Amino acid sequence: xxxxxxxxxxxxxxxxxxxxxxxxxxxxxxxxxxxxxxxxxxxxxxxxxxxxxxxxxxxxxxxxxxxxxxxxxxxxxxxxxxxxxxxxxxxxxxxxxxxxxxxxxxxxxxxxxxxxxxxxxxxxxxxxxxxxxxxxxxxxxxxxxxxxxxxxxxxxxxxxxxxxxxxxxxxxxxxxxxxxxxxxxxxxxxxxxxxxxxxxxxxxxxxxxxxxxxxxxxxxxxxxxxxxxxxxxxxxxxxxxxxxxxxxxxxxxxxxxxxxxxxxxxxxxxxxxxxxxxxxxxxxxxxxxxxxxxxxxxxxxxxxxxxxxxxxxxxxxxxxxxxxxxxxxxxxxxxxxxxxxxxxxxxxxxxxxxxxxxxxxxxxxxxxxxxxxxxxxxxxxxxxxxxxxxxxxxxxxxxxxxxxxxxxxxxxxxxxxxxxxxxxxxxxxxxxxxxxxxxxxxxxxxxxxxxxx
Numbered sequence: 001x002x003x004x005x006x007x008x009x010x011x012x013x014x015x016x017x018x019x020x021x022x023x024x025x026x027x028x029x030x031x032x033x034x035x036x037x038x039x040x041x042x043x044x045x046x047x048x049x050x051x052x053x054x055x056x057x058x059x060x061x062x063x064x065x066x067x068x069x070x071x072x073x074x075x076x077x078x079x080x081x082x083x084x085x086x087x088x089x090x091x092x093x094x095x096x097x098x099x100x101x102x103x104x105x106x107x108x109x110x111x112x113x114x115x116x117x118x119x120x121x122x123x124x125x126x127x128x129x130x131x132x133x134x135x136x137x138x139x140x141x142x143x144x145x146x147x148x149x150x151x152x153x154x155x156x157x158x159x160x161x162x163x164x165x166x167x168x169x170x171x172x173x174x175x176x177x178x179x180x181x182x183x184x185x186x187x188x189x190x191x192x193x194x195x196x197x198x199x200x201x202x203x204x205x206x207x208x209x210x211x212x213x214x215x216x217x218x219x220x221x222x223x224x225x226x227x228x229x230x231x232x233x234x235x236x237x238x239x240x241x242x243x244x245x246x247x248x249x250x251x252x253x254x255x256x257x258x259x260x261x262x263x264x265x266x267x268x269x270x271x272x273x274x275x276x277x278x279x280x281x282x283x284x285x286x287x288x289x290x291x292x293x294x295x296x297x298x299x300x301x302x303x304x305x306x307x308x309x310x311x312x313x314x315x316x317x318x319x320x321x322x323x324x325x326x327x328x329x330x331x332x333x334x335x336x337x338x339x340x341x342x343x344x345x346x347x348x349x350x351x352x353x354x355x356x357x358x359x360x361x362x363x364x365x366x367x368x369x370x371x372x373x374x375x376x377x378x379x380x381x382x383x384x385x386x387x388x389x390x391x392x393x394x395x396x397x398x399x400x401x402x403x404x405x406x407x408x409x410x411x412x413x414x415x416x417x418x419x420x421x422x423x424x425x426x427x428x429x430x431x432x433x434x435x436x437x438x439x440x441x442x443x444x445x446x447x448x449x450x451x452x453x
Contacts, residue, residue, distance in 0.1 A: 013148070015193045016135055020152060021159040022186035023091060023128060026098065028163030029179045032288040033172045035273045037101070041110035050399040053274050057395025059118045060266060060387055066122020067384030074127045075134060075377020083135045083373070084196040090124030090131075091187040098180035105172070129156075130373075130380040137364050137372040138197040146315050146361035147307040153357045154302030161295035168288035248366045251375075253432045254359045255382050257319060260425035261355050262383040264330070264418045266390030271398035271414045272333070278402045279411055280339040293346035298353040306357065315358035316432050322354035323426035330419035334412030362432070394418065 038056070043049030078086040097117035100109055132152060140148045167175050276282040276290075309318060329348040336342060360379060367375045397414040400406055410416075 013136065013139060015190075015195070016132060017152070017155045019087075019091075019186055019190045019194060020132060020155050021162075022182050022189060023094070024156045024159035025163040025166075026094065026179045026182035026186060028160045028291070029167045029170075029175055029182070030098065030101070032164065032167040032285075032291060033175055035277060035287065036283060037105050037110070037172065039277070041105060041107045050403065053271075053395050053399045053402075055114065056274075057391030059114065059121070060269065060391040060395075061389075062118050063121040063125045064266070064384045064386070064388030064391075067126045068381045068388065070123055071126045071130050071380035071384060072374065072377040075130050075373040075375075075380070077373075078131055078134060079371065079373035082196045083131050083138070084190070084194055087128065087131050087190060087194070088187070090127040091183070091190060093120035093124040095180065095183045095187065096120060098176060098183050102173075102176040102180040105176070126380040126384055130376045133360050133364070133376045134373040135197055137376070142365055145364055146310040146358065149357040149361050149364075150302045150306030150310065153353060154299055154304075154306070157295055157298035157302055157353065161292060161299055164288050164291040164295055168285060168292065250433050251363055251366045253428065254362045255379065257323070257425050257429045257432065258356075258359050258379060259382050259386050260421050260428065261323065261359075262386035263390050264326070264421040264425070266387040267394035267414065267418045267421070268330075271394050271418075274398060275402065275412060275415065276342060279336065280342075282339075290342055290346050293343065294349035297347050297350035301350040301353055302357070306354065309354075310358070310361070315362050316429070318354040319358045319432070320426060320429045322351045322358075323422055323429055325351035326355075327419050327422035327426055330415055330422055334410075334415035334419065336412060 035052075038052045039046060039049055042051050042055070074086050074089065097113050097120055100113040100116065103109065133149060136148050136152055137145060166178060170178065273282075273287060276286070280286075282290075306318075325348050329345045329352075333342065333345055360376065363375050363379055364372060394414050394417070397417065401411055401413045406413075
């Protein structure tokens with residue numbers, strides 16, 4: 001019977017992994033040519049232009065605003081109505097912008113893509129990964145959750161490598177067409193093969209808690225959320241997030257680390273490619289090469305090393321190690337003196353990929369099964385909040401120091417500031433208390449009972 005349980009879980013996760021691979025492939029394959037397409041549509045025949053930087057930063061900020069509102073809501077709704085139903089939204093919305101650029105990359109079509117991509121990202125950006133993590137938490141015992149989160153991230157990294165290789169050898173037009181096709185396949189595959197998971201629905205699963213532990217919001221607020229009625233009982237409030245932060249010092253410390261780490265990641269997305277374009281005249285092929293190196297390292301680390309390292313040293317030490325190496329590499333990025341330096345630094349991504357899965361694992365262990373969607377949605381909302389702030393700060397900063405009007409010559413000044421954000425995250429990570437280990441006997445019977453429902 002226990003073998004059947006594991007087999008059933010394995011099949012469910014395999015379908016989730018395939019969906020993750022297809023979705024990430026469709027997203028990543030269009031990233032290397034996107035900088036060239038944007039500059040060609042807005043500033044033809046130029047290597048350096050401020051308008052694309054500002055528009056990219058504005059899009060990223062608006063995406064963050066939408067994600068802050070939508071991801072906690074979608075995560076919470078999935079606790080009641082199931083992960084599969086809510087996964088449909090981000091996968092469906094991702095198709096439309098891809099189709100536009102697959103048809104044409106002329107200026108008018110680019111603006112149409114820009115508007116629809118911004119709206120789609122506001123509604124669904126971050127939701128897929130939030131729901132995928134909650135799905136894993138539904139299926140995997142607490143003691144193995146960190147390793148499985150790492151494997152899920154590793155599947156995404158493997159798809160990242162595949163998409164980057166495809167972008168490296170396909171033409172720009174064909175790249176967007178392939179991306180649109182893979183987006184459609186991902187949606188159809190998920191709807192057909194992925195088994196639903198409804199943690200709070202019709203007794204399908206019961207909360208997996210340590211002995212005497214209550215769900216986090218009940219523990220902190222006396223289950224005030226049950227006082228809501230109708231549809232609004234599923235709407236998370238700012239008070240829910242504050243209660244979760246108060247509920248566990250470990251969760252609140254991890255949330256602060258995630259905020260500063262996401263602030264740096266968002267600033268990197270808004271500035272790095274334009275910095276390399278202006279500084280070393282990198283194009284689609286160089287961007288793809290850098291992403292390929294990073295992706296291969298991330299894939300090997302997440303699939304093979306994280307499952308070994310997490311039980312051996314724990315999530316907290318992996319977070320600190322990843323942030324320290326990322327901080328140092330960002331400072332070196334900011335003073336890049338030759339075109340080979342970014343290639344040498346791309347391998348440092350094998351340490352940076354420790355951070356997000358480890359934080360999600362720590363947060364997952366602080367709550368019960370009926371709150372997994374909410375806690376992952378809240379983490380995604382915190383990350384999105386950082387993505388609102390980072391482009392508003394770093395996009396103008398990057399444009400200023402890449403222009404002729406810079407107060408002093410330091411093209412990588414914005415990257416140095418990103419390194420300072422990572423340094424703040426590193427020092428905060430040293431304050432995270434290790435998550436107490438869970439006794440296997442307390443939950444094994446619960447997991448067996450789940451599989452029989």
